[in-house]
Amino acid sequence: MSTTETKLAIVRLISSETGVSSDELLTWFETPKQAEHGDLAFPCFRLSKALRKAPPQIADDLWHALFSTALPVGVSGVKAIGGYLNFTFETGSVIAEALRRVLVEGISYGSNSSGAGQTIVLEYSSVNIAKPFGIGHLRSTIIGAALNRMYRKLGYRTISINHLGDWGTQFGNLIAAYKRWGSEYTFAGNPIRDLYALYVRFHDVAKDDPTFEQQGRDEFRKLEQGDAENLALWQRFIDYSMQDFNRVYGLLNVKFDHLTGESFYRDKMDAVIRELEDKHLLSQSEGATIVDLSAYDLTPCLIKKSDESTLYATRDLTALLYRRKTYGFDKILYVVGTAQKLHFQQFFKVAELMGYDWVKDQAVHVDFGWVKFGGEMMSTRAGKVIFFDDVLERAQSLAREIITRENPDVANVEWTAEKVAVAAIVFTQLKVRRNKDVNFVWEEALSFKGETGPYLQYTHARLSSLIQKYGKPLPDLGADFGLLGEEEKEVVKLFEFYETKITRCAEEYETLILADYLLELASAFNSYWQRIRIITDDVELTRTRMQMAFATRTIIADGLQLLGIEPLQRM
RNA sequence: GCCCUCGUAGCUCAGAUGGAUAGAGCAAGGGUUUCCUAAACCCUAGGCCGCGCGUUCGAAUCGCGCCGAGGGCACCA
Numbered sequence: 001m002s003t004t005e006t007k008l009a010i011v012r013l014i015s016s017e018t019g020v021s022s023d024e025l026l027t028w029f030e031t032p033k034q035a036e037h038g039d040l041a042f043p044c045f046r047l048s049k050a051l052r053k054a055p056p057q058i059a060d061d062l063w064h065a066l067f068s069t070a071l072p073v074g075v076s077g078v079k080a081i082g083g084y085l086n087f088t089f090e091t092g093s094v095i096a097e098a099l100r101r102v103l104v105e106g107i108s109y110g111s112n113s114s115g116a117g118q119t120i121v122l123e124y125s126s127v128n129i130a131k132p133f134g135i136g137h138l139r140s141t142i143i144g145a146a147l148n149r150m151y152r153k154l155g156y157r158t159i160s161i162n163h164l165g166d167w168g169t170q171f172g173n174l175i176a177a178y179k180r181w182g183s184e185y186t187f188a189g190n191p192i193r194d195l196y197a198l199y200v201r202f203h204d205v206a207k208d209d210p211t212f213e214q215q216g217r218d219e220f221r222k223l224e225q226g227d228a229e230n231l232a233l234w235q236r237f238i239d240y241s242m243q244d245f246n247r248v249y250g251l252l253n254v255k256f257d258h259l260t261g262e263s264f265y266r267d268k269m270d271a272v273i274r275e276l277e278d279k280h281l282l283s284q285s286e287g288a289t290i291v292d293l294s295a296y297d298l299t300p301c302l303i304k305k306s307d308e309s310t311l312y313a314t315r316d317l318t319a320l321l322y323r324r325k326t327y328g329f330d331k332i333l334y335v336v337g338t339a340q341k342l343h344f345q346q347f348f349k350v351a352e353l354m355g356y357d358w359v360k361d362q363a364v365h366v367d368f369g370w371v372k373f374g375g376e377m378m379s380t381r382a383g384k385v386i387f388f389d390d391v392l393e394r395a396q397s398l399a400r401e402i403i404t405r406e407n408p409d410v411a412n413v414e415w416t417a418e419k420v421a422v423a424a425i426v427f428t429q430l431k432v433r434r435n436k437d438v439n440f441v442w443e444e445a446l447s448f449k450g451e452t453g454p455y456l457q458y459t460h461a462r463l464s465s466l467i468q469k470y471g472k473p474l475p476d477l478g479a480d481f482g483l484l485g486e487e488e489k490e491v492v493k494l495f496e497f498y499e500t501k502i503t504r505c506a507e508e509y510e511t512l513i514l515a516d517y518l519l520e521l522a523s524a525f526n527s528y529w530q531r532i533r534i535i536t537d538d539v540e541l542t543r544t545r546m547q548m549a550f551a552t553r554t555i556i557a558d559g560l561q562l563l564g565i566e567p568l569q570r571m
Numbered sequence: 572g573c574c575c576u577c578g579u580a581g582c583u584c585a586g587a588u589g590g591a592u593a594g595a596g597c598a599a600g601g602g603u604u605u606c607c608u609a610a611a612c613c614c615u616a617g618g619c620c621g622c623g624c625g626u627u628c629g630a631a632u633c634g635c636g637c638c639g640a641g642g643g644c645a646c647c648a
Contacts, residue, residue: 342644
């Protein structure tokens with residue numbers, strides 16, 4: 001008897017009593033918020049209007065009519081509490097069904113083929129060349145990469161793109177700065193710090209010296225016209241930057257299918273501008289070429305500056321159409337900060353006006369809030385940033401300290417400390433809702449207790465050493481699941497939600513849902529582990545309990561992997 | 572000025588489609604280790620869910636208004 005069949009049996013009974021269709025009733029079920037209320041709750045509130053009775057009365061009456069004398073198969077108890085009819089399932093059947101599935105499906109548990117045949121393009125990270133990897137860039141990178149993995153788990157074909165900020169006036173600025181001060185820097189070791197120093201220095205001088213600012217623009221024009229020296233410098237800046245970014249991507253275990261930045265669309269914009277012209281969408285305003293969007297309560301979308309050069313929107317529009325043609329996606333997600341919301345609304349609308357109706361429901365700006373520090377915005381220009389490297393370094397040395405103190409026989413301490421540090425950093429970004437601004441607090445980033453990445457890794461590591469100690473092959477489907485009871489049920493009953501949680505993440509572009517679930521599962525297991533001794537003299541009982549432990553580890557390992565966190569064997 | 576987002580415990584955050592006594596973690600206080608990792612576990616304390624009005628049998632959740640914080644609003648990206 002499976003729980004789904006039990007649900008059907010319950011629904012049929014209620015349907016015959018109330019006249020509401022079984023299909024309708026099935027969608028009403030809820031999971032009680034408190035365990036002692038049971039496994040399944042049927043809320044009677046929606047019946048109160050039709051029956052003209054108070055919900056608690058309805059629950060009571062239904063109980064008397066249907067469940068006071070006999071129980072449906074698989075149900076061990078029914079109680080009417082408040083306006084709810086609460087069902088408790090027979091422990092054995094719940095556990096056996098959920099546990100067996102995890103053990104049989106292993107690492108593919110939670111996956112499905114709901115996305116089969118569909119392609120999703122994800123644009124994320126999109127870092128700016130010549131700027132160091134700040135803690136703010138992390139959000140796009142981490143959220144995007146996690147969503148990418150989840151979509152793949154659900155059977156989608158995904159294409160990930162790092163839309164590098166590798167074109168624009170700032171490169172002229174950098175070239176101008178390089179030509180003036182370049183000889184003072186070595187660009188060895190950590191070349192991006194030198195580039196960043198040039199960047200800050202340029203803005204510092206340019207703010208009082210407009211001729212320097214003009215030099216920057218001139219250098220960019222030369223770059224656009226194909227000046228060999230400037231092109232070579234530009235390429236060097238990219239190489240330096242990518243060297244550094246690739247190191248960070250390696251640490252975060254983030255990969256991209258394409259590194260097509262803004263410069264990639266340089267020679268593709270003319271065709272799009274011509275198309276806009278042909279479709280009579282362009283107009284002149286204050287010397288610039290725009291698409292007027294006032295009919296849609298939007299400010300105009302700038303296509304060309306008054307000096308004929310292109311803008312951000314032109315490049316993004318071009319990229320959108322190029323990707324559509326090249327990848328034929330069913331959906332395209334832009335994991336970009338919420339500050340650019342208007343920009344996305346604008347060029348999406350322009351594409352729509354060009355006749356690309358699919359934009360309406362296939363192009364999505366997955367926006368996210370700021371990473372603030374001390375309640376303030378971080379700004380690269382003002383030099384007010386927290387660098388990824390600095391956070392990593394501090395977190396790693398703290399992790400190293402704890403490992404050597406708590407578990408001195410861990411073999412590869414440095415490697416482990418790095419993985420723990422990354423887990424802490426990554427998880428803080430994934431465990432809050434996207435649209436919230438998050439405050440970066442050192443104390444929190446360097447905490448490995450409670451709701452953190454290291455907590456999940458720790459749970460995984462304990463499970464791993466338990467499994468190692470047990471030493472026998474797992475999974476073992478011959479174990480007698482009937483030996484498991486109420487204690488195990490608290491853990492096992494969470495298993496069945498895994499797939500739903502991943503699906504919800506994918507639907508809402510929200511990593512928090514999975515992050516939160518993994519914490520709940522880990523916490524349930526840790527609580528169990530504290531109370532119950534798993535490996536005992538009772539061979540058969542040990543055998544079944546180990547199945548539960550193994551299944552728990554399977555889900556935690558898979559979930560961590562989806563989020564981009566290394567599940568550790570020891571720490 | 573117009574538009575968008577946010578406001579829940581001292582701090583950081585959960586509370587999907589309105590529903591049971593609003594939940595975690597950190598910090599604070601107390602406790603647990605002859606035994607599978609104490610980065611754990613258990614207990615205590617801590618709340619006019621920014622304020623007001625409205626819709627509803629029922630509102631942290633929906634609507635309107637106000638207050639507060641942040642962001643965006645033409646040649647940066």
